[in-house]
Amino acid sequence: MICQHSRNPTASDKDDFCKKFQIDRNDQMTIALSVAKMSPQKNLKRLLRAFAKASLHIPQLYLWMVGSGEQEKELHLLSIQLGVEKRIQFFSSIPQNELRCAYNLSDFLVFPSIFEGLPRAVVEALYYGLPVIGANIPGVLELVQNGFNGLLVDPKQIDDIAFSMVRLAIDKQLRMQLSRNAPCIVRKRFMGDAIWGLEAKLYQSVIEGHKIDVNKDSYK
Amino acid sequence: MDFKAAMTKKNYAISLSKASHFAERWGWDGMERILNPKNAFRCVHIVSFNEAHHFSIRRYGTLLLHTVPRMSKKILRFPLLSSLRVAQVFKKLVKQYGVSLLIDSYGNILDNGLPTVLAARWCGIPSLVTVQNDYHQLFSTKRIYLGYAKLNNILEHFIYRNATHIRSVSPALVSYIKEHGIKESNISYLPRAFDLSTFTQPDSF
Secondary structure, eight states, X not given: OOOOOOSOOOHHHXXXXXXXXXXXXXXXXXXXXXXOOSSGGGTHHHHHHHHHHHHHHOTTEEEEEEOOSTTHHHHHHHHHHTTOGGGEEEEESOOHHHHHHHHHHOSEEEEOOSSOSSOHHHHHHHHTTOOXXXXXXXXXXXXXXXXXXXXXXXXXXXXXXXXXXXXXXXXXXXXXHHHHHHHHHHHHHOBHHHHHHHHHHHHHHHHXXXXXXXXXXXXX | OOHHHHHHSOEEEEEESOHHHHHHHHHHHXXXXXXSGGGOSSEEEEEEOSOSSOOSOSEETTEEXXXXXXXXXXXXXXXXXXXXXXXXXXXXXXXXXXXXXXXXOSSOIIIIIHHHHHHHHHHTOOEEEEEOSOHHHHHHTOOSSXXXXXXHHHHHHHHHHHOSEEXXXXXXXXXXXXXXXXXXXXXXXXXXXXXXXXXXXXXXX
16 A cells, blocks of 8 residues: 555546536635545534625635534535535545645645644645634644635634635635645754654654654744 | 665554545555655555555565454444554554554544554654644544543543644644643654656646
């Protein structure tokens, strides 16, 4: 099981992806992407309600939801109740190469979690140049700067999430600008090589019982 | 690196709830890069306890995979019971391979942190626990059985008090750990390393 995913998705990868999930992706569509475990923490019910509101204003707005979890059935049902089931694509859990296609084909990421540590989906999306509509909570605040690489919203305000989705869907220029800035913070702070060095140092220090100074001299 | 130099390196053990998911996501190469940072360790023992199937690979480079026998879904719902099973496997590894450090680095703190801390105490070796979420809020969103959140909060507190060192992946979580009465000198803020080499950027960047 060697990783075969360390290349960019080609046009044929994207075609295969669209064929597999029976997606007709065209330039008129604006795709909002959600990559999150379907649990209450991720606040996906509010996201669906916000999407339903936003899609009233933007008929070409679509939502792709990647992830599985305890709320999967509930969210399917809610999308039917809200009458937006035809504009939402549920992917459940998909492998890394397909996730890369999803990032590549989407226009922005929506991440309205109620609380977080350091969300991997946001880091990956930013690295991939996707602007992020993120919740203004610790964890996301370290990654997303309002107006620089994404938009910050109050995760408990459906209108706030909906407004940001409409804003990004309408304003292509803003999307492009945020997209250009998106990878900067990830390149600067979360690249594996630098952190792995500190990780190795931390492990060694714990083994040897030394005073640990990772905080002080190395990582800020 | 020659054999002599390799033998001077230490080894450590880590528990992952489903190592197969990890391998599927990152590939075995990626998994080795992530779990054996900078190849600083001779061997990394992975204890994968929530696996319904057996692995086709038991060893990959410096990674050595171990499963936990007789781990049913029922047992997994009760962190104390499942942790005791995993801790016993850890204990065996410490004896058999001379493991120098036990680490909980990925997944839920109860699933991975509790056996790490328990086994480290039994064997008298250091343990490192990683906090990557606000568990107090996380437990309160789940209602698996009556008293689930309360029990988990007590166990979480036990883990922090008994870990040799705690790593926080976000600065906001440092204050969360401090609320449990842990000294700042026992906490390190170090974000998760993202193996972005398996996630190359589009050519336009």
